[in-house]
Amino acid sequence: QVLTMLDLLEDSIRANDPTMSDELIAFEVWRGVRLGRQTAPPAFFWYWHCGYRDRWNNGDWNDPDMARGFDDYFDEAVRSGWWEGLARPDPDTPPRVLIECGGNTLRRTRGGRGMLLENLWPKLDMIVTIDVRMSTTALHSDILLPAAQHYEKIATNIPITTLVLSDIAAAPVGEAKSEWEIFADLAKAVERRAAARGLDTYRRGQDSGDVRRYADLWSSYTLDGSLDSQERVTDEVIRDAAFAGILPAGTDLAKVRENGYVRYTKWGRFAMAKGQATQFPKQGESFSVFRRHVEDGDPYPTLTRRAQFLIEHPWFVEAGEDLPVHKAPPKMGGVYPFKLTTGHNRWSVHEMNMANPKLIQTHRGEPHAVIHPDDAADLGVVDNQPVRVHNDAGSFVVRAKLSPAQRPGGVTVYNGWAPYMFEDWTGPNDAEPGMVKYLGFAGGYGHLRYGPMEWQPVPIDRHVNVGIEPA
Numbered sequence: 239q240v241l242t243m244l245d246l247l248e249d250s251i252r253a254n255d256p257t258m259s260d261e262l263i264a265f266e267v268w269r270g271v272r273l274g275r276q277t278a279p280p281a282f283f284w285y286w287h288c289g290y291r292d293r294w295n296n297g298d299w300n301d302p303d304m305a306r307g308f309d310d311y312f313d314e315a316v317r318s319g320w321w322e323g324l325a326r327p328d329p330d331t332p333p334r335v336l337i338e339c340g341g342n343t344l345r346r347t348r349g350g351r352g353m354l355l356e357n358l359w360p361k362l363d364m365i366v367t368i369d370v371r372m373s374t375t376a377l378h379s380d381i382l383l384p385a386a387q388h389y390e391k392i393a394t395n396i397p398i399t400t401l402v403l404s405d406i407a408a409a410p411v412g413e414a415k416s417e418w419e420i421f422a423d424l425a426k427a428v429e430r431r432a433a434a435r436g437l438d439t440y441r442r443g444q445d446s447g448d449v450r451r452y453a454d455l456w457s458s459y460t461l462d463g464s465l466d467s468q469e470r471v472t473d474e475v476i477r478d479a480a481f482a483g484i485l486p487a488g489t490d491l492a493k494v495r496e497n498g499y500v501r502y503t504k505w506g507r508f509a510m511a512k513g514q515a516t517q518f519p520k521q522g523e524s525f526s527v528f529r530r531h532v533e534d535g536d537p538y539p540t541l542t543r544r545a546q547f548l549i550e551h552p553w554f555v556e557a558g559e560d561l562p563v564h565k566a567p568p569k570m571g572g573v574y575p576f577k578l579t580t581g582h583n584r585w586s587v588h589e590m591n592m593a594n595p596k597l598i599q600t601h602r603g604e605p606h607a608v609i610h611p612d613d614a615a616d617l618g619v620v621d622n623q624p625v626r627v628h629n630d631a632g633s634f635v636v637r638a639k640l641s642p643a644q645r646p647g648g649v650t651v652y653n654g655w656a657p658y659m660f661e662d663w664t665g666p667n668d669a670e671p672g673m674v675k676y677l678g679f680a681g682g683y684g685h686l687r688y689g690p691m692e693w694q695p696v697p698i699d700r701h702v703n704v705g706i707e708p709a
Contacts, residue, residue: 241482244267247267251266251267257537257543259530259536259537261512261513261530261536262537265509265512265513265539265689267507267509269509269687269688269692277690278324278326278327279324279688279694280694281674281678281695281696282321282327282328283326283333284674285312286328287332287333287358287361288357289357290349290672293349293631293671293673294308294673294676299568299570299571299671300568300673300675300676301565301675301676302568303556303557303558303565304557305556311553311676312676312679315679315680320680320687321688324688332361333362334361334362334364335362335365335366336358336362336365338365338366338367338368338369338375338376340368340417342374342375342589344374344378344657345373345374345375345657345665345667346667347672348670348673349631349668349671350632350657350665351378351664351668352632352664352668353672364380365380366381366382366383367381367383368417369382369384370384370386370387370388371590374656374658384411384412384413385414385415385416385417385420386415387410387411387414389406389408390406390409390410390414391410391416391468392405392472392491393472394472394475397502399519401500401502402498402499403491403498405495416467418467418468418471419467419468422456422459422460425455425456425459425460426456429456432453433452433453437452438451438452439452469491472491473491476489476491476494477489477491479506482506482507483503483504483506484503484504484505484506485500485502485503486503501521513539515527515528515529515530515531516528516530517530531545540684541684542684549686550683551682553676554677559677567700570631570698570703571630571631571670571671571703571704572630572703574628574703574704576613576627576647576649576703577647577648577649577701577702577703578627578649578651578666578669578702578704579648579649579650579700579701579702580650580651580652580653580700581650581653583652583653585597585600585601585654586654588653588654589654592654592659593659602622602639604637604659605655605659605665606637606638607625607627607649607650607651607706608639609625609638609639609640609641609644609649609706610641610642610645610646611640611641611642612646613644613647613706614638614640617708619638619708620638621639621640622637622638622639623637623638624638624661624708625638625706625707625709626707626709627666627704627705627706628704628707629669631671633664634660634661634664634665634666634668634669635709651665661709670699672699673698674695674697675695678694678695678696
């Protein structure tokens with residue numbers, strides 16, 4: 239049924255505009271229908287409910303080419319309808335419950351614990367974290383629901399040309415369950431609680447006319463109980479992909495388990511896969527993007543349908559960015575002599591493994607800031623000495639690691655250290671202001687339209703001005 243609906247939708251789009259390529263049609267479906275009302279860019283949430291409005295209106299920390307205040311651009315973007323149905327939750331709808339799953343918002347959000355604990359947490363009646371470990375957000379939650387660790391549950395890893403299976407190597411410890419099973423149990427619990435309170439129906443979405451019954455939550459989530467475990471869900475996903483022709487015909491979980499992986503047969507209809515704009519590579523063939531554009535002459539997914547560099551949106555023209563141009567970084571954090579940057583370290587991409595006892599033995603075992611020896615000498619700082627890194631947004635204490643590989647005037651604190659590994663539980667993201675460039679709110683111009691994981695305002699977290707002094 240879903241495939242039939244997609245066929246009809248794509249045929250309708252193609253009929254209205256015969257110049258539309260498969261890639262362009264996929265983007266139209268992705269932006270307009272697939273997840274349009276189920277997702278929203280988080281910038282509006284940060285702006286209205288997390289305290290960032292004042293920061294983003296700080297002209298000293300923003301692009302000096304802004305001809306107006308940040309609020310003027312923000313209000314124009316909303317008033318123009320560029321974010322119709324997506325500017326939510328609105329200022330009159332404060333959040334009440336936060337369920338954190340698959341993230342760690344108190345560490346990952348630029349601005350850190352200071353911004354969120356001071357501005358968002360007081361509005362919340364309950365904070366629930368689903369995690370495999372006691373993360374920073376879990377430590378500030380009312381309830382922690384233990385998720386099974388990666389080798390305690392079945393999953394398919396991030397695919398490119400091959401579906402790789404991560405199977406169960408050990409049983410989950412204690413009460414831990416897969417995230418799917420946790421949400422299935424939550425559906426049952428909400429059903430019971432609704433019945434006890436005499437509640438029958440709810441609306442699916444704040445302004446939606448789609449009315450659902452609480453008593454149907456679990457059966458709707460699990461397809462009448464047919465998907466009551468992570469293993470059955472994974473099998474269903476694999477069989478659906480085979481039915482859609484993305485995996486070899488007849489592929490199921492049992493067949494994938496034979497080798498642990500299976501090669502895809504084509505890209506499928508997912509917009510981000512279609513965006514590779516190339517033929518699906520054959521076994522042993524190199525993979526190069528944009529071949530459909532360069533070799534076959536397919537139109538690009540831009541306003542002009544060409545490889546477009548000129549953006550004639552009024553805001554871009556006003557900012558002097560209608561063509562690509564170099565600009566000095568804004569003075570985020572204030573006027574200070576050092577430039578704070580970050581990056582992925584060799585021990586862990588994120589916080590999840592930073593406290594692992596084995597990995598800790600491969601490095602100094604605690605956070606450090608990489609500083610050039612000449613800068614350290616000028617500061618009167620020696621290797622491994624605690625220093626205070628600070629600016630007008632916040633500060634943190636960390637040990638200095640002297641290295642000639644660091645550029646003079648720069649300081650690097652690698653990504654992934656947990657805030658509780660720093661003094662006072664305050665880390666680098668407390669000194670990162672979390673500024674959002676106003677041009678990210680531009681719309682109404684061809685390809686400048688919101689799509690999940692596509693066009694939306696995101697924080698600028700590189701090159702933050704800081705001062706350094708012995709702690």
